[in-house]
Amino acid sequence: MPTRTGSGNAQSDAVSSWWSRQIAPSLVITRREIQDTLRDWRLVLPIVVLVSIFPILANVVAASGVDYVSQHGADLIVERLFPFLMLVVGFFPSTFSLVIALETFVGEKERHSLEPLLSAPLTDLQLYVGKLLAATLPPVLASYLGMLVYTLLLGFTVGWWPSASLFVLAVTLSTMTAVLMVAGAVIISSQSTSVRAANLLASFIILPMALLLQAQSALLLYAHYTALWLIALALLIVAVLLIRLGIRLFNREQLLGTDLDHLDLRAGLRTFWSALWPRKGLVALYTREIPEIVRGLRAELIVVLLVLVIGGAAIGAWAANQFPLQLTVPSLDVQGIADREVMQELINSSGLLPRFSPGAILLHNIRALVAAAMLALLSLGTLALLLLLAPIAVVAYAGVLLTRLGIDASLFVVIAVLPHGLFELPAAILATAQAMRAGDIILQPPDQGGGVLGIVREMGHFAKLFIAVVLPLLALAAWIEVHVTPQAVVWFMNR
Amino acid sequence: MIETMGLVKQFGDLVAVSDVTLTVPPGDVLALLGPNGAGKTTTVRMLSAILAPTRGWARLSGYDVVESPDEVRKRVGVLTEAPGLYLRMTGWEYLDFFGQLWGMSSSWRKARIDALARQFRVGSFLSRRMGEYSKGMRQKVALLRTLLHNPPVLLLDEPTSAMDPESARLVRDIILEMRHTANHSIIVCTHNLPEAEELADRIAIIDAGRILALGTPTELKRRWLGSPLMELRLSTSGNGTGRLDIHAGAAELVAEFATVESIGDGSLAEDHRIRYRTSEAASVNPVLLDALFRAGYPVLTLSEVAQSLEAVYLRVMSEAQAVRAEIEKG
Numbered sequence: 108m109p110t111r112t113g114s115g116n117a118q119s120d121a122v123s124s125w126w127s128r129q130i131a132p133s134l135v136i137t138r139r140e141i142q143d144t145l146r147d148w149r150l151v152l153p154i155v156v157l158v159s160i161f162p163i164l165a166n167v168v169a170a171s172g173v174d175y176v177s178q179h180g181a182d183l184i185v186e187r188l189f190p191f192l193m194l195v196v197g198f199f200p201s202t203f204s205l206v207i208a209l210e211t212f213v214g215e216k217e218r219h220s221l222e223p224l225l226s227a228p229l230t231d232l233q234l235y236v237g238k239l240l241a242a243t244l245p246p247v248l249a250s251y252l253g254m255l256v257y258t259l260l261l262g263f264t265v266g267w268w269p270s271a272s273l274f275v276l277a278v279t280l281s282t283m284t285a286v287l288m289v290a291g292a293v294i295i296s297s298q299s300t301s302v303r304a305a306n307l308l309a310s311f312i313i314l315p316m317a318l319l320l321q322a323q324s325a326l327l328l329y330a331h332y333t334a335l336w337l338i339a340l341a342l343l344i345v346a347v348l349l350i351r352l353g354i355r356l357f358n359r360e361q362l363l364g365t366d367l368d369h370l371d372l373r374a375g376l377r378t379f380w381s382a383l384w385p386r387k388g389l390v391a392l393y394t395r396e397i398p399e400i401v402r403g404l405r406a407e408l409i410v411v412l413l414v415l416v417i418g419g420a421a422i423g424a425w426a427a428n429q430f431p432l433q434l435t436v437p438s439l440d441v442q443g444i445a446d447r448e449v450m451q452e453l454i455n456s457s458g459l460l461p462r463f464s465p466g467a468i469l470l471h472n473i474r475a476l477v478a479a480a481m482l483a484l485l486s487l488g489t490l491a492l493l494l495l496l497a498p499i500a501v502v503a504y505a506g507v508l509l510t511r512l513g514i515d516a517s518l519f520v521v522i523a524v525l526p527h528g529l530f531e532l533p534a535a536i537l538a539t540a541q542a543m544r545a546g547d548i549i550l551q552p553p554d555q556g557g558g559v560l561g562i563v564r565e566m567g568h569f570a571k572l573f574i575a576v577v578l579p580l581l582a583l584a585a586w587i588e589v590h591v592t593p594q595a596v597v598w599f600m601n602r
Numbered sequence: 603m604i605e606t607m608g609l610v611k612q613f614g615d616l617v618a619v620s621d622v623t624l625t626v627p628p629g630d631v632l633a634l635l636g637p638n639g640a641g642k643t644t645t646v647r648m649l650s651a652i653l654a655p656t657r658g659w660a661r662l663s664g665y666d667v668v669e670s671p672d673e674v675r676k677r678v679g680v681l682t683e684a685p686g687l688y689l690r691m692t693g694w695e696y697l698d699f700f701g702q703l704w705g706m707s708s709s710w711r712k713a714r715i716d717a718l719a720r721q722f723r724v725g726s727f728l729s730r731r732m733g734e735y736s737k738g739m740r741q742k743v744a745l746l747r748t749l750l751h752n753p754p755v756l757l758l759d760e761p762t763s764a765m766d767p768e769s770a771r772l773v774r775d776i777i778l779e780m781r782h783t784a785n786h787s788i789i790v791c792t793h794n795l796p797e798a799e800e801l802a803d804r805i806a807i808i809d810a811g812r813i814l815a816l817g818t819p820t821e822l823k824r825r826w827l828g829s830p831l832m833e834l835r836l837s838t839s840g841n842g843t844g845r846l847d848i849h850a851g852a853a854e855l856v857a858e859f860a861t862v863e864s865i866g867d868g869s870l871a872e873d874h875r876i877r878y879r880t881s882e883a884a885s886v887n888p889v890l891l892d893a894l895f896r897a898g899y900p901v902l903t904l905s906e907v908a909q910s911l912e913a914v915y916l917r918v919m920s921e922a923q924a925v926r927a928e929i930e931k932g
Contacts, residue, residue: 127705135702139688146690219684223747226650226682227703228675360653 136237197281208242208292382567423503488546531584608658633802685744837900
């Protein structure tokens, strides 16, 4: 019989001690809250219905769908309908996570049971994790049960069994959706002053989740399973970011101390204005304030550059392999590129710009960067990168295709991109980094510059940087793109 | 042991607690008295490491509330203003849950819950869901939760509110017992002045976040109401004029030894009394009595007039209001 060594014992004791000190208190809270949930018939009854009757209904719909579409030979629809309904059956029980999670902190506050809990020897992390698990587990388990019932019924009645990978995908998507909703709802609950306020704020979770469900459904119907796996991964990343944010924002004092919600528009406007307006004239703006803002964007600038270079090149190269254009050198009207009218025709046929003029290019770039800033606010800064990634990927795509034609791609980039890119790219990179900053500042706690006023301040910085630096650079780049770049390209192609 | 020094708590522009300095040694009970919104609950929340002080420091059993909040929470039992129970749980489950949070072993939890249930005479209730409890019963369970882990420091916010007189008496007795036998440092926030006087070794009157008066009940009375007030009653026998003469003569004699506060007019039997103040009652009273007897005055009784804590409280608060009014006037 094997015996444990002294160091093995010590290790096991250390693990046991760590478990009882760090994890056990969270699980005590989780257990109590789940027990409380299961004693509330208002929660239990709908969940029971959703995991028993709803899968049966979905099963009936699926079975009748089979009968109907098989009459018209549309077997593909049936094939896609089954997993789609499985996703729906899994989604509805998981929405209860929202109901439970919104209650977690603010509900206890309203019932005055939060203060005794806050005075217990629990760290913020233990308390937060305990409540997070309590809100996640019952709906997620109900969701699994619903999907299992649906699958078994379908298997035994219609004879359709999902592949293991499809079943795991559906389970993963349901889990990630629930975790994401709980992560968001617990933040709302810990920052709200009343259950009513928390319920009103829940629309910030429901709307994106509704869009997400539609996207998932469409991808499932088109059988883009890889894209669904990527969505599950993205959900996991956003959920982890939200959990991290929730823990950082968790503040016992704020939970107990605030009784009224108020929107301080004046403070918001003051913050925006003081971030936007130059403090000491134009010279100081360019010698001190702008360099100071740019220094503060170091981390974002590094991320933007890395994603652009690596991501843009990778996507461009991948696209060139997946969707190669059958180009030959003679098919390009080289002389025509320098001709404004021919260029206008080309632009019109592409549908990218209304006119090939500096104004149209400038307006297009402004729109793209402002849209990036807006997207950044909704996505913790991440979606700002996507818009900038697209033109870089196009350049990489063109570069790969030209290389295949035997044209020196690097020289092409220098000739066709660099003249205006020298001004346009730094402008776009700066604007994107600042947009990212405005989006990711919410991940910082208020005392470290985060919170709503933090976003407002960073949007003020965005406006300042945009007006003082980005706009002039974009204007110059647009002029060069119309008047210089085409001439350079013609010279290059005729070389 | 509870120690605070210059404790300040600000919420934006509002100063909820200002410069609170206190020491509550083991075996001592301090009562915090004050109107609603005076800063009592905020002080308790800072001491239980729920709120961080804006300035100053506080230590409980040697642990700083900011530097070691978890150590503080392990050593403090907090009875909050509202019981805050989970009404779908039974009393037993609830206490067991908090026992687990305090890291108590299963056998310790059981023994402790049993002992407290017996002490508070609630054993038969603990198996029932707390939603069925009366207000007083809920308050008792909240108090049991506070005492469960036998903390050296107790912070009790209105411990007997909503209780019937018998239960309130029981709770007061338990608090007194804990003070004497278990050497707890206890702070009791209350609006019940007789309760404060009965329980507390010292009393702090707090208003607008500031401690306005701090001391033992006797010290506070002396400081705010003056020296002990004595009442001398004379015999009512004899005719009307004679009685009045005796009365006036006795008052003159008393005035030689102490400050006469009031003299009954002697027209009625119950008005044959002379009230005087002396800070040296132990030495003055025997001499005065001797002089009165020698002069042949018919002394019936000599006693100290009980001065209530309520009078002290009202005096402190009215002075504070007067100061505030003057400040507002500019």
